[in-house]
Amino acid sequence: MGRIQLESVTKSFGDTQVIPPLDLTIEDGEFAVFVGPSGCGKSTLLRLIAGLEDTTSGTVTIDGEDVTQVSPSKRGLAMVFQTYALYPHITVRKNIAFPMRMAGLSGAEQEKRIMAAAESLNLTDYLDRKPGQLSGGQRQRVAIGRAIVRDPKAFLFDEPLSNLDAALRVGMRLEITEMHARMKTTMIYVTHDQVEAMTMANKIVVLQAGVIEQVGSPLDLYRAPRNLFVAGFIGSPKMNLIGGDEAGRREAKTIGIRPEHIDIVESDDGVWQGKVGVAEHLGSDTFFHIHGTGLAETLTVRAAGDVALRHGDTINFKPREDELHRFDEKGMRIA
Amino acid sequence: MAIVAQSSRSGRISRATLAWIVGLLLFFPIFWMVLTSFKTDADAVKPEFLIFFQPTLENYLNMTENYDYWRFARNSVITAVFATVFALSVGIPCAYAMAFNPGRATKDVLMWMLSTKMLPAAAVLYPMTFLTKSLGLFDTKFLIIVVLMLINLPIVIWMLFTYFKEIPKEIIEAGQMDGVNTWGEIKEILIPLAWGGIASTALLCFIFCWNEAYWTVRLTTTDAATLSKLIEGNRAPEGLFFGRLSAVSTAAVGPIVVLGWFCQKQLVQGLTFGAVK
Numbered sequence: 001m002g003r004i005q006l007e008s009v010t011k012s013f014g015d016t017q018v019i020p021p022l023d024l025t026i027e028d029g030e031f032a033v034f035v036g037p038s039g040c041g042k043s044t045l046l047r048l049i050a051g052l053e054d055t056t057s058g059t060v061t062i063d064g065e066d067v068t069q070v071s072p073s074k075r076g077l078a079m080v081f082q083t084y085a086l087y088p089h090i091t092v093r094k095n096i097a098f099p100m101r102m103a104g105l106s107g108a109e110q111e112k113r114i115m116a117a118a119e120s121l122n123l124t125d126y127l128d129r130k131p132g133q134l135s136g137g138q139r140q141r142v143a144i145g146r147a148i149v150r151d152p153k154a155f156l157f158d159e160p161l162s163n164l165d166a167a168l169r170v171g172m173r174l175e176i177t178e179m180h181a182r183m184k185t186t187m188i189y190v191t192h193d194q195v196e197a198m199t200m201a202n203k204i205v206v207l208q209a210g211v212i213e214q215v216g217s218p219l220d221l222y223r224a225p226r227n228l229f230v231a232g233f234i235g236s237p238k239m240n241l242i243g244g245d246e247a248g249r250r251e252a253k254t255i256g257i258r259p260e261h262i263d264i265v266e267s268d269d270g271v272w273q274g275k276v277g278v279a280e281h282l283g284s285d286t287f288f289h290i291h292g293t294g295l296a297e298t299l300t301v302r303a304a305g306d307v308a309l310r311h312g313d314t315i316n317f318k319p320r321e322d323e324l325h326r327f328d329e330k331g332m333r334i335a
Numbered sequence: 336m337a338i339v340a341q342s343s344r345s346g347r348i349s350r351a352t353l354a355w356i357v358g359l360l361l362f363f364p365i366f367w368m369v370l371t372s373f374k375t376d377a378d379a380v381k382p383e384f385l386i387f388f389q390p391t392l393e394n395y396l397n398m399t400e401n402y403d404y405w406r407f408a409r410n411s412v413i414t415a416v417f418a419t420v421f422a423l424s425v426g427i428p429c430a431y432a433m434a435f436n437p438g439r440a441t442k443d444v445l446m447w448m449l450s451t452k453m454l455p456a457a458a459v460l461y462p463m464t465f466l467t468k469s470l471g472l473f474d475t476k477f478l479i480i481v482v483l484m485l486i487n488l489p490i491v492i493w494m495l496f497t498y499f500k501e502i503p504k505e506i507i508e509a510g511q512m513d514g515v516n517t518w519g520e521i522k523e524i525l526i527p528l529a530w531g532g533i534a535s536t537a538l539l540c541f542i543f544c545w546n547e548a549y550w551t552v553r554l555t556t557t558d559a560a561t562l563s564k565l566i567e568g569n570r571a572p573e574g575l576f577f578g579r580l581s582a583v584s585t586a587a588v589g590p591i592v593v594l595g596w597f598c599q600k601q602l603v604q605g606l607t608f609g610a611v612k
Contacts, residue, residue, distance in 0.1 A: 052508050068488035072511040078513040085505035089527045098523075156512075264414070 001063045002154035002186030005027045008260030019210040031180045035197040036207035044192045078147035082159040084139040086131040093127040099150045117145040137168045154186035166203045228331035231256045240299045252326035259302040261323035271318040372581035381578035393584030394506030411561040415544035418483035422491045430495035448489040476559045483544040535602045562587035
């Protein structure tokens, strides 16, 4: 079990309030991702749940039990750090065994769990090495192994993949998602990478300046961003946000349209006309940056991989009206 | 190229020469002391026996037979060892707290601790003497241990604090998440990781305790007197007997020089820390 609940939790460092009163519930078995730009308070929030930071006010409960004053070691959570935080003076085997030794598990049980974890994480050959002799990816596996063997109520991940190279990151992302599907234990994952958030989460919590901007499933957030911040943050490439007359005509302060919801059309019945700027060819897709006539913003348009347009070409294009997002002057979504 | 090579070679030679001169200057008094300790008191003051003389062990025999060298040595060992152990057992938790849970006043506290070293010892000599006498602690090993520990504590805490700061905070936090309590963090993580630093702190503290001569001379008479007191005792009452004084001094600094020699590697390793990350 691992249902985590935050009630009116605040956190201040000195006079600076980094988390204004915040309520959040993470259900048992959920994969929740805290995402937001750096400095948005997502790591602080995770550390409050872990108990590594004290709350300034409010309560943290795990499975209905108030743990606000409980030390991290007694909360029954496991954490994986960005810097791996392995114990450099002992072998991989002893690193993984460490939490079990602290919990007083029998030697046989420890060995059984170590072998199971090592097998599932491909670490069997490295058990007798020291962390310093491992690559970044292997170190992070050891850190995950150390978390798994504890059989925790929930896993906390603090940007665990940030120190890995791109290819490894994609692989580890899959492994962690796979691990969640298998274990069905609550996981809370902090990242600034919205792609990680979209691909891994079943609940995304978008944060900005300590405030929760929106909570929902990846597709909820993608399809119906509650405000301009979420609209701009979720999705890659970013949603095109257009102000001015075009927005005014649709009774909004700002309209948003995702790159894949703009069609390039042959005839001149296109709503918008523009000049092609930079084209990013990804093979499967091409992203065109288009300077639209009468539009202040440069728009990104997603097209098929084989569309033959060149820098400087003039094209007609139009948004799919039913996929347009409208926002009012406060930046909130207009239903 | 040739010019560069030449100038760098001459630079190397002059640097080496300078290093030798400085080294010899520093070493000379010790060398002289050891040399003199093998001369008779009469020979020691005669210029014609400056380098060439009839070596004798008389001073050393005299010292162990008549001056109870071993009692002083035992007191030195006991007080230095216990003072070091106590300084570490107070210093490690203290430096740990300041390194990993710093408060608003941590920096000030560190500065304040260091500032206690700035107080001239002579300023509190009389209060200390009267106080210890009236408490019945004068000339006890207990008193010397406490005094040695306290005067070295600031240095011990500062050194440990610097070593502990090198350890990434996440490793301690990982320990907390893995279910260890504060004592466990210190025992299972901090001490093994900072072992080199702790060892060199202990060594330095031990050396300082061993060499301390202000309080050990003034707060003891016989029971708790250390080797510093033995040297001091051989200086004043019977005039200047250089041979004997040198022998006593050599026997007093000898153990610590040998200890330092064997722990050289540990000391350097500790002082150049950085194998944690």
